[in-house]
Amino acid sequence: YRPASSWNTSYVSWNKRDKNVAWKNAGGDWYDKNGVLQGSTPYATFTIRGSAFPDNRYYELDVTELVKEYTSGKYENTGFLIKARNENNNYIAFYSNECGKETQKPSLNITKKVSSENIPVVPEIIEKITLNATLTGAIDNRLREASPDAVYQDSTFIDLGGINDAGYRDMMGFDLSEFNNTTEVTSANLFLYWYYPAGNTRPDDTIVEVYKPASSWNTSYVSWNKKDKNVAWKNPGGDWYDKNGVSQGDTPYASITLKGSELPDNKYYELDVTELVKEYVSGKYENTGVLIKARTENNNYIAFYSIECGIETQKPKLQLEYLI
Structure with a gap:
């Protein structure tokens, strides 16, 4: 009707x-x-x-x-x-x-x-019909400089920035296999739920950035030093390409700034990763997920909920809009 x-x-x-x-x-x-x-x-x-x-x-x-x-x-x-x-x-x-x-x-x-x-x-x-899809992170891992060989795949949070002279970064992957080079992606946004440090400000701003991991990595073994079992990163803390294809470059695919004076407000923050997802879905590059880090890693530590947090409304998610 x-x-x-x-x-x-x-x-x-x-x-x-x-x-x-x-x-x-x-x-x-x-x-x-x-x-x-x-x-x-x-x-x-x-x-x-x-x-x-x-x-x-x-x-x-x-x-x-x-x-x-x-x-x-x-x-x-x-x-x-x-x-x-x-x-x-x-x-x-x-x-x-x-x-x-x-x-x-x-x-x-x-x-x-x-x-x-x-x-x-x-x-x-x-x-062509416009469709929408929401994907939750298939895998995510923390990278902790202070414990460079430790594997953190089951934490209920992901963290980045720096505290006590040590950095924190994150690896995240989404399954895009249901899409192919005939799918025309019009937008893709990564949502992260900010909750920590609860009630506290930070001395410095946290500029959250997204890069393309330079190669595949294994969620069971990835750490600050290694990308797989007995396979080291070329650069401790992860190898990546920036938006311009520069190895270890500093032009991110997406970025947001969380001011040091701002308090975590228990809501999603959005990163526009349309260009990166287009590159994956089109087959231009292998889908190696995302590497998330802060531009600087000192006095600006923050944490988001991870896929293991147990609450659907707080997990990382990737929202796609595409044409078929």
Whole structure:
């Protein structure tokens, strides 16, 4: 059905369509294909028999007429309201956009016919669809200068900067294997949740920077001195390339500044790593993850939560927007 009005994904519920704004009808207001409010003639329908088992595949609904009404401007695009004709002893579930697997997310396939004297050979084109994905860090490790051979893969935090004349850096990796060189990444942002030093300022600012590790590394063995079992970094603390392709360069792919006078405020901070992720997804470079460090490492120690922190809303995450 066509939702009768716009709705806010941050507040929509059975009773409300926006903050402090109720539906006229609990469970949602809609128009059917004939323009009848709360009508019963859907734009699209299919039947899944009670005797049928879920078979882990896509099912298709022809929403051509509704999408035409939206794209023509006849109606405001208010999305879809999906419901069962009756709601008793017939519960089922489909994967959502947040399921984490591109091959199982809802998808909308649109074919647009074009007619032009200048392009008579092309009867139709497929429009690209913008999709979003949120990935949590598959692996992360701390690098601690004061314990250069120690492996920190299970810490509940990642840290960087410097304290007591010792530096701290981090390695992080995300699985991008579901994307390939046909995927057009339009944005990629790394989110880190800042929580330490709680209630304390720092003598110096912490400029957080992201670089491309120069080679693959092993989460079971990586440390300040080594990238794998019995394999040392060329440079203690990690080998990297900067945005300009310079080994151990100082032009990061992404950077944010946390002032020494600022207190940790228990929220996410964002680093725009679009260019680096594009290089990985396109196949230009092997996906070696990210090396995160502070520009200077003295009197500016801070910590973010790691993938092992145990709380989904505080873990590092990579948010992608891309076209297919």
